[in-house]
Amino acid sequence: MDWNLVLVWALKSGIFFFIIITACAYYTLAERVVSAFIQDRRGPNRAGPAGLLQPLADGIKFLTKEEIFPKNVNKGMYLIAPAISVICAIMAWSIIPLGGHIPLPPLLANAVGFDRLDLQIANPNTGILFMFAISSLSVYGIILAGWSSNNKYSLMGGIRSTAQMISYELPLGLSVVAVVLLSGSLKLTDINDAQKGLWFIFTLPGFIAFLIFSVSMFAETNRLPFDLAEAESELVVGFHTEYGAFKFALFFIAEYMNMITMSCVVSLLFFGGYNVPFGILEGSDFQPLLGLVIFVVKVLFFAFLFMWVRWTLPRFRYDQLMVLGWKKLIPWALFNIVIASTYVVFWGKHWKGIFN
Numbered sequence: 001m002d003w004n005l006v007l008v009w010a011l012k013s014g015i016f017f018f019i020i021i022t023a024c025a026y027y028t029l030a031e032r033v034v035s036a037f038i039q040d041r042r043g044p045n046r047a048g049p050a051g052l053l054q055p056l057a058d059g060i061k062f063l064t065k066e067e068i069f070p071k072n073v074n075k076g077m078y079l080i081a082p083a084i085s086v087i088c089a090i091m092a093w094s095i096i097p098l099g100g101h102i103p104l105p106p107l108l109a110n111a112v113g114f115d116r117l118d119l120q121i122a123n124p125n126t127g128i129l130f131m132f133a134i135s136s137l138s139v140y141g142i143i144l145a146g147w148s149s150n151n152k153y154s155l156m157g158g159i160r161s162t163a164q165m166i167s168y169e170l171p172l173g174l175s176v177v178a179v180v181l182l183s184g185s186l187k188l189t190d191i192n193d194a195q196k197g198l199w200f201i202f203t204l205p206g207f208i209a210f211l212i213f214s215v216s217m218f219a220e221t222n223r224l225p226f227d228l229a230e231a232e233s234e235l236v237v238g239f240h241t242e243y244g245a246f247k248f249a250l251f252f253i254a255e256y257m258n259m260i261t262m263s264c265v266v267s268l269l270f271f272g273g274y275n276v277p278f279g280i281l282e283g284s285d286f287q288p289l290l291g292l293v294i295f296v297v298k299v300l301f302f303a304f305l306f307m308w309v310r311w312t313l314p315r316f317r318y319d320q321l322m323v324l325g326w327k328k329l330i331p332w333a334l335f336n337i338v339i340a341s342t343y344v345v346f347w348g349k350h351w352k353g354i355f356n
Helices: 003-038 054-064 075-093 106-112 125-149 152-183 188-193 204-220 245-270 287-310 318-346 347-356
Strands: 101-103 117-118
Touching: 003 054, 003 245, 003 287, 054 245, 075 125, 075 204, 075 245, 101 287, 106 287, 125 152, 125 188, 125 245, 152 204, 152 245, 152 318, 188 245, 204 318, 245 287, 287 318
Parallel strands: none
Antiparallel strands: 101 117
């Protein structure tokens, strides 16, 4: 076993975990600021300068609140449900590439035994397939939370969310099939590299896939206008009605982590990921760092889109949600696969030349 690789992997995992947890904390602050701006009111401005310590105050509150177990809950399932949600969110983040390869100085390269550092924890050949497999497991956290709480509102929220997530997994996965056909790979880094010449969003199958993926990712993350699992006017707060203190915080963290993950994925699949446009600094040691900055800007845009849509659009009815998924998105996703296949089969060489 190469202990240098193990040490680097553990160090990268720790750094990535710190980044995603910090990003989630300040994502909550950003959402409060954006919602205050949209509603023409003041946002958080008490905890620290300009409210910047509000996430820290929230964390202290969640950690110090009294842990309460409602009567007649199934304690084992009740406790494991939020853990499943947050673990699945963290595992999905593990295959997100933040950039290319950073070359190491010769002295450091000789010490560790390799000459470059990948800005990614893991890069499996079935990258996007792995992500969908992990995201499908997160359904168990929600349905177990609703069932184990011994609360009818929670159970209804869990059932709603399970049906919603299973339904929208189909158009989400089918939309990505078009991208896989165009790139010829399931690896996120290969999909990113296939867009060096032209982003997939600027192609017909890529544009249709993007529209389907965008709608589906809102439903997958239980965000407005598809937050039927947490509909306050109907179900209190849905599947986590009986959760408080740090147990509720885990569901909260998982939701925001999933939004950041989806923002990364949509940037990688359709908007060129961390590719630097126009070949700027091509071959330079600074190119990976510039690509990282460009990738972060794209992710921030889609993270803002989640907030903008939440405070702008009204909630769908549940029957409208199901009709949209099964009768609209799935047929269009299947038709888009036909379009992408036609391009690849009849104009394969020309198509590859455009992208590379």
